[in-house]
Amino acid sequence: MNPRLFVSRDAGALALGADEVERAIVLAEQRRGLSIEIVRTGSRGLFWLEPMIEVATPEGRIAYGPVRAQDVEGMFEAGLLDGGPHPLRLGRPEELPFLKRQTRLTFARCGIVDRLSLEDYRAHGGFRGLERAFALGAPAIVEEVVGSGLRGRGGAGFPTGIKWRTAAQAQAAQKYIVCNADEGDSGTFADRMIMEGDPFSLIEGMTIAGIAVGATKGYVYVRSEYPHAIEILRRAVDIARGRGYLGAGVMGSPHAFDLEIRVGAGAYVCGEETALLDSLEGKRGMVRAKPPLPAHKGLFGRPTVINNVISLASVPIILAEGATAYRDLGYGRSRGTMPIQLAGNARYGGLFEAAFGLTLGEIVDEIGGGTATGRPVRAVQVGGPLGAYFPRALFETPFDYEAFTAAGGLIGHGGVVVFDDTVDMARQARFAMEFCSIESCGKCTPCRIGSVRGVEVIDRIAKGERGAENRKLLVELCETMKLGSLCALGGFVPYPVLSALTHFPEDFGIAGGDAEAA
Amino acid sequence: MTVFEKWSEARGREIIAAHEALEGATLPILHALQEVFGYVPREAIPLVAGALNLTRAEVHGIVTFYHDFRERPPGARVLKLCRAEACQSMGADALAEHAREKLRVDWGGTTADGRLTLEPVFCLGLCACAPAAMLDDRVVGALDAARLGALLDEAGRR
Numbered sequence: 001m002n003p004r005l006f007v008s009r010d011a012g013a014l015a016l017g018a019d020e021v022e023r024a025i026v027l028a029e030q031r032r033g034l035s036i037e038i039v040r041t042g043s044r045g046l047f048w049l050e051p052m053i054e055v056a057t058p059e060g061r062i063a064y065g066p067v068r069a070q071d072v073e074g075m076f077e078a079g080l081l082d083g084g085p086h087p088l089r090l091g092r093p094e095e096l097p098f099l100k101r102q103t104r105l106t107f108a109r110c111g112i113v114d115r116l117s118l119e120d121y122r123a124h125g126g127f128r129g130l131e132r133a134f135a136l137g138a139p140a141i142v143e144e145v146v147g148s149g150l151r152g153r154g155g156a157g158f159p160t161g162i163k164w165r166t167a168a169q170a171q172a173a174q175k176y177i178v179c180n181a182d183e184g185d186s187g188t189f190a191d192r193m194i195m196e197g198d199p200f201s202l203i204e205g206m207t208i209a210g211i212a213v214g215a216t217k218g219y220v221y222v223r224s225e226y227p228h229a230i231e232i233l234r235r236a237v238d239i240a241r242g243r244g245y246l247g248a249g250v251m252g253s254p255h256a257f258d259l260e261i262r263v264g265a266g267a268y269v270c271g272e273e274t275a276l277l278d279s280l281e282g283k284r285g286m287v288r289a290k291p292p293l294p295a296h297k298g299l300f301g302r303p304t305v306i307n308n309v310i311s312l313a314s315v316p317i318i319l320a321e322g323a324t325a326y327r328d329l330g331y332g333r334s335r336g337t338m339p340i341q342l343a344g345n346a347r348y349g350g351l352f353e354a355a356f357g358l359t360l361g362e363i364v365d366e367i368g369g370g371t372a373t374g375r376p377v378r379a380v381q382v383g384g385p386l387g388a389y390f391p392r393a394l395f396e397t398p399f400d401y402e403a404f405t406a407a408g409g410l411i412g413h414g415g416v417v418v419f420d421d422t423v424d425m426a427r428q429a430r431f432a433m434e435f436c437s438i439e440s441c442g443k444c445t446p447c448r449i450g451s452v453r454g455v456e457v458i459d460r461i462a463k464g465e466r467g468a469e470n471r472k473l474l475v476e477l478c479e480t481m482k483l484g485s486l487c488a489l490g491g492f493v494p495y496p497v498l499s500a501l502t503h504f505p506e507d508f509g510i511a512g513g514d515a516e517a518a
Numbered sequence: 519m520t521v522f523e524k525w526s527e528a529r530g531r532e533i534i535a536a537h538e539a540l541e542g543a544t545l546p547i548l549h550a551l552q553e554v555f556g557y558v559p560r561e562a563i564p565l566v567a568g569a570l571n572l573t574r575a576e577v578h579g580i581v582t583f584y585h586d587f588r589e590r591p592p593g594a595r596v597l598k599l600c601r602a603e604a605c606q607s608m609g610a611d612a613l614a615e616h617a618r619e620k621l622r623v624d625w626g627g628t629t630a631d632g633r634l635t636l637e638p639v640f641c642l643g644l645c646a647c648a649p650a651a652m653l654d655d656r657v658v659g660a661l662d663a664a665r666l667g668a669l670l671d672e673a674g675r676r
Contacts, residue, residue, distance in 0.1 A: 015644050015659030047646035186602030189643040224549075224586050225642050227655055265545055265584035268640060282544030282570070284583040300541065342646065344607035349646030372608070381603055385640075417645065419607045431606070435640070441583075 002037045003081040006054040006061065008111060010043030010196050011228040012189065017068060018051040024072035025053075032076070042197015044111030045351030046098055048372075054093060057083040063093040098348060098367065103329065105321075105337050106314045107190075107353045110197035116235055118243055121200045127251070129316030133208045134253050136319075141212040142168050145315065147323035149335030153190075154180055154271070154308030155383065155412040155488070157334075157401045160315075163305055166295035168213040170303035175215035177206050178280065178299055178306040181222040181229070182264050182271040185384025187343040187415030191309035193351055195222070195229035198313070199236035200245075203259060205312035207250055208319060209305055210257040218257065219299070221276050223264040233261050268385075268439040272487045273306045275441055286441045287487040308413070310339060331357030334400040342368040344417035361395030363416060375420035379504065381428075383412025385435050386492035388499035389425065408499055410492070425504035430458040432496040436489060447490025450481045454497065467509050474501065520654060522556035522591065529554065530562045538569045544580055548587055557588035592635040593628040595673045598652045601638045604645035613649055613666050614638075620670060634673045 007013075007022050022038065029036045043050060052065035062083035064075060071088060078086040093099060104110075113120040121127070133141050146161030167175060179202065183191040195202060206218045222230050237259050240246045246258050262280060264270050270279045274288035277299050298304025314336065318326045326336045334356035340363055342349050347369035364370070364380055371377055379389045388409030390397070397407045404411045419428075433454035440447045457474045461467055478494035485491040501508055523529060533554060537546045547566055551558050558581050567577045581587045599614050621629050621636055628635045644650035647659030653669055661669075 011642075011657050012644055012647050012659065015647055015650060015657040045646075050647070183643060184641060186641045187604045187645045188641075189645055192643040225639060225652075228657075262542075262545065263549055264586075265549070266586035266639075267584050279545065280542050282542035282580070284580050344604035344645060344648055346646070349648075351646075385603060415604075415645065417604045417607055423607065428603070428606075431603070435602075439640075 002035050004037045004039060004056040006039045006041050008043045008050060008052050009040040010193060012047050013043055013050040013052070014228070016050045016066065020069035021051045021053065021067050021072060024069040028072055028076045039114045041112060042110045042115050043193055044093060044099060045107070045193060046096065047350045048348055049090065055081055055083055059083070060092055063090040064088045065090060098350065098352070101367070102353050103337050103355055104353050105317045106310060107194065107339060107351065108317065109201065110193055113198065115197050115199060115232060116239060118200065118239060125320060126200055127204060129319030130204050130208055130251065132319045133211055138168065138212050138214065141208060141319065144319060144323045148318045148326040149330070150311060150314060150318060150326065151334065151401065152308055153310035153314070153338070153413065155410070160307060160311050163295055163307065164209065164212050166293065167303045167305045170296055172303050174217070174302050175213055176299045176302060176304040177209045177215045177218035178277065178304055179206055179218065179220040179309055179312055180271065180273060180276055180306055181220050181309045182276060183309070183413065184223060184268040184271045185413050185415050187381065187384060187417035188341050188413045190339040190341055190351060190414060192226050192229050194309060194313050196232050199233050200240065201313045201316055202309055203236060203240050203246065205315035206259060207246070207257045208315050209307070209312060211255050213305055215305065216256045216258070218259045219280055220259065220261050221264060221280055222261060224266055230261060230263055237261060269441045269489055272489065277304065277306065286443050289486060329355040331355070331398055331400045332402055338399065338414050340399065341415045342418070343415055345371045345373055345420050346418040347372045356400050358399050359395060360390060360397045360399065363399060364395065364418060368418060371418055371420045373420050375422065377418055378421040378423055379419045379425065381417045381496065382415070383410045384415050385432060386488060386495055387412050388495040389428065389503065390499070391503040409495060425500040425507040426458060426462055429497045429500040430455055432493050433458060436493040440489060444486040444490060446481045446484035450477055450490060451493065453477060461508055464509055471501065471508060523554050525555055525559045525561055527561065530565055534565055534569045544570060548581060552587060556591045560589070594633050595654055596635045596637060597669065597673055598637045598639040600640070600642050600650045602641040605649040608648040610649035613661055613663065616663065617666060617670065
């Protein structure tokens with residue numbers, strides 16, 4: 001048997017030189033007259049070790065990383081193909097503490113399998129969920145998802161099963177499944193990783209959703225900033241269709257389901273579900289007032305289930321293992337696992353899937369290892385551009401939807417961006433408002449005008465103009481935006497702004513810790 | 519380096535015809551036009567409107583709503599620098615300032631020699647290897663002054 005090397009082709013690995021590494025491997029192979037099987041995988045999510053390559057040995061896989069192209073020849077000399085010793089040798093990847101501590105359900109295959117091989121997918125548990133779904137039938141699938149406690153992983157945390165039940169009960173000749181793959185939050189990349197590393201899990205999840213609610217057509221709306229994910233998804237859909245996993249009779253069943261990949265165009269607000277639907281319909285991505293719910297009147301006015309990538313990609317494992325196994329994990333009303341994404345100035349940046357309930361301090365200090373720059377952690381922003389900035393004083397907060405809400409924040413899509421002590425929090429607050437003003441769809445006044453005024457007020461505070469008065473004005477403006485905006489863009493931008501002002505008042509010209517003066 | 523075609527009405531109509539039967543065809547058509555011409559030519563707007571039974575004003579509104587769609591041809595290469603929070607935490611702002619000074623362009627601008635367009639992007643999903651950039655279709659992570667300098671040099675070459 002030919003030696004097998006596994007090379008991560010995740011965009012994160014490519015950004016760190018995986019292409020050059022693969023070319024160097026091919027050169028070393030040719031020079032030695034070898035015939036190596038190179039398996040292109042997604043990433044295991046340990047980005048400080050990317051590009052990471054693995055070799056199959058009788059003792060299991062042995063990982064090496066971070067590998068640069070110029071390391072490859074020396075690694076071959078050192079017996080890479082037998083898992084030989086080398087300074088970059090990491091040993092068995094499963095034994096790396098960052099991976100060992102995780103509970104990988106949604107990401108069980110990511111970084112391990114050939115991402116475009118249906119055989120690999122099946123061999124690692126793929127399609128077991130779909131097969132069970134056929135046996136259960138539509139109403140029981142919905143109840144299984146309800147029973148799992150799965151909540152929308154895009155950020156809103158709405159129970160997925162309830163959305164499905166509502167759409168299932170709606171009467172219509174045509175219903176749709178829409179996957180929200182407009183992962184615009186800075187600090188998040190879980191959707192991208194699963195689309196690039198295990199695209200069939202998303203296809204399987206959407207197919208199960210289609211059977212559950214009686215929809216025969218699905219759309220994946222992927223942001224244009226993810227060209228690699230778009231390419232892999234399109235190829236995966238073609239492969240699945242060619243082998244009868246999509247199309248008129250899915251896997252020989254009477255169920256029809258097919259998928260189309262659509263590409264966004266750089267508008268952050270299209271991550272909001274109703275704006276996304278407008279965009280899919282070919283319009284400007286304007287937020288719709290709810291009701292009507294998308295489950296009643298969604299895409300093209302028809303009943304539509306719209307779920308995030310991770311919500312849908314978690315469905316196959318829930319169906320395969322049963323609702324109870326999933327529900328048994330977690331904390332409070334947050335059941336199952338969440339892919340936490342450690343980003344920005346984190347020493348160990350990457351994807352960490354775990355049951356809800358870790359504290360923010362455990363995530364940032366123990367798992368993330370503090371900052372990459374080696375300076376003290378001053379703030380972490382959780383949940384994207386609309387998420388709150390947390391100071392160390394709140395590091396006891398458990399990672400859970402309700403606990404984060406109680407602490408004045410949100411977990412959103414699970415991104416945790418680490419900042420060191422060089423950060424200027426007034427500047428971060430200003431950026432939040434500026435970003436909102438750039439990305440506002442313009443439909444409602446609090447968001448469209450409020451964000452522009454917010455930038456101006458913060459600029460005046462920074463210049464020391466009537467500080468106390470302007471800080472009071474900023475708080476009032478945030479209250480107005482929170483209560484008066486149509487969607488989460490204007491409604492949540494007060495989270496980063498007010499959390500920065502409350503927890504880091506010294507950056508807004510207020511003497512040490514005197515937050516009440518705000 | 520991408521070579522874009524010059525606007526031609528026949529080619530524009532051909533692209534529109536290839537996508538107009540899709541449900542919600544506007545974005546697929548605009549993406550296809552930009553892929554071929556490098557931007558969405560003003561001349562294409564009435565053709566898109568006619569094919570989709572929209573007004574020209576509606577199509578113009580859609581083109582200008584989305585950051586991706588350009589109204590002018592870009593330079594020979596396009597460099598996108600991420601400006602979002604995760605990249606900010608690793609010094610992206612200073613790198614962006616440096617790039618703008620060196621290239622003497624503002625965001626969305628093209629260098630005087632037409633070789634490079636600089637665009638902002640809010641997140642490439644490379645947040646665990648920040649700061650990140652994309653030169654045409656190639657992603658680059660862990661940018662620092664040296665790596666950015668090399669990218670700018672590469673982009674400036676013919």
